[in-house]
């Protein structure tokens with residue numbers, strides 16, 4: 089059923105892709121974003137953009153009532169692991185006080201449907217086997233702690249008021265629908281490695297002596313368009329009372345060296361990685377068990393690593409150089 093959403097952080101990388109997917113279904117969307125890391129140009133001209141922080145509860149509630157919205161997709165957050173380690177209190181303020189403010193606004197306005205951006209960071213250092221939602225959560229940095237505490241807050245409100253929510257634990261998100269929506273940041277492997285190749289430099293690979301098939305770290309890379317589709321699919325769960333937490337990944341790991349090889353294929357260049365020491369705190373392998381999301385939503389990723397790298401490269405060629 090078509091719905092009317094407040095999308096916090098809708099000028100960001102994942103939020104903007106999800107806005108596209110929601111509108112393609114026919115949903116109405118209002119974006120609320122303080123544009124601290126988002127870009128106004130990612131928001132289509134015919135989508136209302138409320139420039140405000142989620143910490144401003146009155147602004148969030150005003151956007152909900154002013155546009156007669158019936159659900160919230162909450163993407164707005166800070167997401168850098170090293171930044172969270174350096175500034176944990178700021179992360180708790182932005183991510184946790186931010187969510188608290190959004191939930192207060194939702195409660196005040198009678199909105200009882202929320203989709204929440206969680207992260208594989210809630211699991212911490214996993215063993216390497218595919219990790220399911222009922223695995224122990226032991227975050228190893230402040231970013232992961234705030235994402236997990238956000239899940240707890242949602243669960244508390246659900247128990248108290250019946251709030252319906254879906255928490256989606258994203259694994260490694262990459263790729264782009266087009267240049268306007270693409271991730272311009274330098275926090276993730278694919279954009280960092282593409283940037284290195286563009287500069288004629290060797291992409292860094294931190295550690296090739298892990299207990300993994302080729303010795304480099306293994307991650308579950310999910311295309312941002314698949315992730316956006318998962319949000320659209322997740323809205324069906326909000327039709328019934330309940331609360332759900334779901335991994336969103338491909339269910340298969342790719343190593344850092346495989347990503348570098350995919351970049352070489354996509355660019356047609358020979359790319360020699362620069363092997364460096366391990367970085368402290370990098371788990372060898374983090375891969376999603378995607379059984380639950382397949383069962384609950386009938387969703388599976390449809391795009392692979394080459395789709396991810398090719399789409400990111402195509403977007404980069406439009407907004408940068410390669």
Ligand SMILES: NC(=O)c1ccc[n+]([C@@H]2O[C@H](COP(=O)([O-])OP(=O)(O)OC[C@H]3O[C@@H](n4cnc5c(N)ncnc54)[C@H](O)[C@@H]3O)[C@@H](O)[C@H]2O)c1
Nearest residue numbers: 097099100101102122123124125126141142164165207261
């Ligand atoms: N990118 C990933 O690989 C990844 C993985 C797991 C989880 N996540 C989560 O997904 C969400 C979206 O991430 P993204 O990659 O699109 O990041 P992003 O930085 O591109 O988007 C975040 C958006 O939120 C906005 N924002 C930040 N703080 C705000 C505030 N206080 N008030 C209003 N707007 C605010 C920013 O301006 C930006 O537009 C985040 O919650 C992040 O923690 C991302």
